[in-house]
Amino acid sequence: MSELVPPSVPVGLGVLLAEPGLGLRQVAGPREGERPVYAVHTSEMEDPVPYLLGGEMLLSAGVHCPHAEGPGGYWERYVARTVEAGAAALGFGIAPVHDAVPRALVEACERYGLPLVEVPRETTFTAVARSMWQASAERRHRELRRLSEGQQALAGAAARPHPVPAVLRQLAQHLGGWVVLLSADGTELSAAGERPGADARAALATLAARLPAGGGPVSAADTLPAGAGESHLSVYALPGPAPGSGRMALGVCAGRREAADAAIAGGAVVLLSLLTSSRTGAADVRHAAGLVRLMLGAEPASVAPLLAASSGQVAADAGELWTVVHGRRRGRTGTGHAPFAVAEAAAGLGTSLVDVEGDRLRALVPGSGEVRALAGWTLGAGAPVSAGELARGDAEAARALGRAVAERAPVVRQREGAGGVTGLVPADEARALARTRLAPLEGAPAVVETLRTWLSLHGSWDRTAVALGVHRNTVRQRIGRAAELLDADLGDADVRMELWFALKWG
DSSP, X not given: OXXXXXXXXXXXXXXXXXXXXXXXXXXXXXXXXXXXXXXXXXXXXXXXXXXXXXXXXXXXXXXXXXXXXXXXXXXXXXXXXXHHTTOSEEEEEOSSSOSSOOHHHHHHHHHHTOOEEEEOTTOOHHHHHHHHHHXXXXXHHHHHHHHHHHHHHHHHHHTSSSHHHHHHHHHHHHHTEEEEEEOTTSOEEEXXXXXXXXXXXXHHHHHHHTSOSXXXXXXXEEEEOOTTSOEEEEEEEOXXXXXXXXXXXXXXXXXXXXXXXXXXXHHHHHHHHHXXXXXXXXXXXXXXXXXXXXXXXXXXXXXHHHHHHHTTSOXXXXXXXXXXXXXXXXXXXXXXXXXXXXXXXXXXXXXXXXXXXXXXXXXXXXXXXXXXXXXXXXXXXXXXXXXXXXXXXXXXXXXXXXHHHHHTOSEEEOOOXXXXXXXXXXXXXXXXXXXXHHGGGXXXXXXHHHHHHHHHTTTOHHHHHHHHTSOHHHHHHHHHXXXXXXXXXXXXXXXXXXXXXXXXHO
């Protein structure tokens, strides 16, 4: 078949055969109802090749054809040239020249595998062409609507808490197949849809491995025969984590491959590229330099400006204060979304300094700005601290996360200790008072932390148990132990207030 086809939406031959107003009947050739027909062309020329682009249904009444001939004659040559021109089918009109389809034409079409359709006397060629273009217009409308719906669904999925798996699910639904995101070495990172057999998965991995490592959009396709029909395989390259490195690829295994499918997949490739790409360039250089200096013993305060700059902040400002954030994933647990959780958290928190391990998150946010809620996570943020006080900020963030979990709040932030009533006591005296008051609890960190959480949650046993991840009886035992060691009545509001300030100052 010719590689050049008219710029038209094809219509399956079966659609024209099923049109009741036409009365067409196939009399020879393979019965492929879905054979694509791109156009209808009428010609009585003996040689149709110069007038066909490929993919047409050629209509002829045999005006210049003999009524009878033997094998190897006119009809043999005519069908051979029609097939050479890439015609999808041949329609033969009964009238005004012939009363029936010539037997030699039927036999030639059978030999060359060209569908031969009988056009009845009462059906004009114009009616066939009109039905073809009407069906094509209807299909184009459906495809455009499907494309629009698919693009809208993908855009909506990209805005969900876990956008990469959500985009894959929507893509699988709209393509009616299986989609998979493959790493550069062929590892399945995430997938959606009905999982195909091992042969199809291996074929997709092979196609993905053949994609070049350079930049630019690249795709490849193949067809895999199957018992119940063909499986159409496609892979699309996504940008790698760095120039010249191996790239991730989107693989698609579906029972069809149409223009709208390719366009929908193309939109998904753009979204997935944005969602999975890593930051590169000068920011990464500064980030790497900062980590190297830390590992070689540099003070955190001297490295902080580099890390702040790599996180997209102004080093001169952001290097002074840092906010430590702890998080716990809500709802579905597990590491199924681990390859993308870092990118999602980084985008939501506004920093690239993010560590996600399983269902736990820790992050360093340069500056002292607001820490907003992050979809899918419960967050706790410490008060802004200098680079030399990150350990304190880390502890505060952990406690804030415990409170957020207990209170079922999306985010809880530890407020500054300075100011208010606590600011009336000089810092040195406050620390001395705290050491004296809490001295009996030295060597019992679990008791101290339980007391701190219990007081912050207004003496609630259940919420303290949730925040610390222990049984409520354990909370009661530890609070009882604290009261015993401190020789204090924890039911007294004054005692609780005194201990709360000591814990804040200590």
